[in-house]
Amino acid sequence: xxxxxxxxxxxxxxxxxxxxxxxxxxxxxxxxxxxxxxxxxxxxxxxxxxxxxxxxxxxxxxxxxxxxxxxxxxxxxxxxxxxxxxxxxxxxxxxxxxxxxxxxxx
Amino acid sequence: xxxxxxxxxxxxxxxxxxxxxxxxxxxxxxxxxxxxxxxxxxxxxxxxxxxxxxxxxxxxxxxxxxxxxxxxxxxxxxxxxxxxxxxxxxxxxxxxxxxxxxxxxx
Numbered sequence: 001x002x003x004x005x006x007x008x009x010x011x012x013x014x015x016x017x018x019x020x021x022x023x024x025x026x027x028x029x030x031x032x033x034x035x036x037x038x039x040x041x042x043x044x045x046x047x048x049x050x051x052x053x054x055x056x057x058x059x060x061x062x063x064x065x066x067x068x069x070x071x072x073x074x075x076x077x078x079x080x081x082x083x084x085x086x087x088x089x090x091x092x093x094x095x096x097x098x099x100x101x102x103x104x105x106x
Numbered sequence: 107x108x109x110x111x112x113x114x115x116x117x118x119x120x121x122x123x124x125x126x127x128x129x130x131x132x133x134x135x136x137x138x139x140x141x142x143x144x145x146x147x148x149x150x151x152x153x154x155x156x157x158x159x160x161x162x163x164x165x166x167x168x169x170x171x172x173x174x175x176x177x178x179x180x181x182x183x184x185x186x187x188x189x190x191x192x193x194x195x196x197x198x199x200x201x202x203x204x205x206x207x208x209x210x211x212x
Contacts, residue, residue, distance in 0.1 A: 027177065034179035035171075042187040043159040046152070053149040054160065062175040065141075069168040071133070073140035081148040 032059035057081050138165035163187050 006015045007022035011029040016022035036055035040046065046054075057079070058065055067075040112121045113128035117135045122128035142161030146152065152160075163185070164171055173181040 031174060031179050034174060034182045038182040038185045039160060039163065042163050042185060043156055045156060050149055050151060054145060057145065057148050058164075058171075065164075066172060066175055068137060068140060069172055073137050076140045076144040079144045079148060 028056075028059045031062065032056045035059060053081075134162075134165045137168065138162045141165060159187075 004017070006017060007019045008015050009022050009026045009029065011026060011033075014022075014025060016025065032052070032055035034055075035058050036051040039054055040051050060081070061079050064075045064079055110123070112123060113125045114121050115128050115132045115135065117132060117139075120128075120131060122131065138158070138161035140161075141164050142157040145160055146157050166187070167185050170181045170185055
């Protein structure tokens with residue numbers, strides 16, 4: 001049986017087959033968290049889901065926001081909040097791993 | 107009686123004694139509006155005030171957000187949403203002008 005390395009992001013447990021992707025995901029979540037906290041401290045009345053969504057929306061699309069900051073605000077109409085496809089694919093990997101872990105413990 | 111030029115931002119009617127400040131304010135509001143729209147389209151359940159506040163919070167602090175995008179997310183803890191002092195001062199000018207307009211019409 002072959003074995004392979006997997007990289008897990010401890011912020012949300014997600015698994016990646018490459019360390020680079022795992023690091024990028026972890027940094028995105030760290031940025032998202034900082035944005036959620038900043039919005040939470042300055043804009044009253046938002047619930048946790050809304051704060052998380054706002055943080056991730058901006059963190060995931062930071063390149064578009066950076067362009068908008070430089071005067072191209074129309075760039076923000078291209079914003080996409082759908083989960084990137086590879087994340088869904090990674091979820092499948094995650095499910096397989098969960099089953100794998102269960103089988104090992106069983 | 108001396109006369110002086112005032113620059114009015116048509117997005118919110120605010121007055122400025124310098125065109126440069128008026129332009130900067132107008133661009134900030136344009137960016138804030140684009141951000142509010144982007145958040146509104148992607149994060150459900152926010153009311154108009156919250157959307158406006160989020161847009162202005164980010165637009166006013168875009169330099170801090172740009173630093174956070176480059177990996178310094180701690181910069182966002184320095185975020186300040188208090189209205190800049192000169193805006194309050196400008197509001198006083200605005201009130202004087204409103205009275206001035208009324209006197210002219212009266």
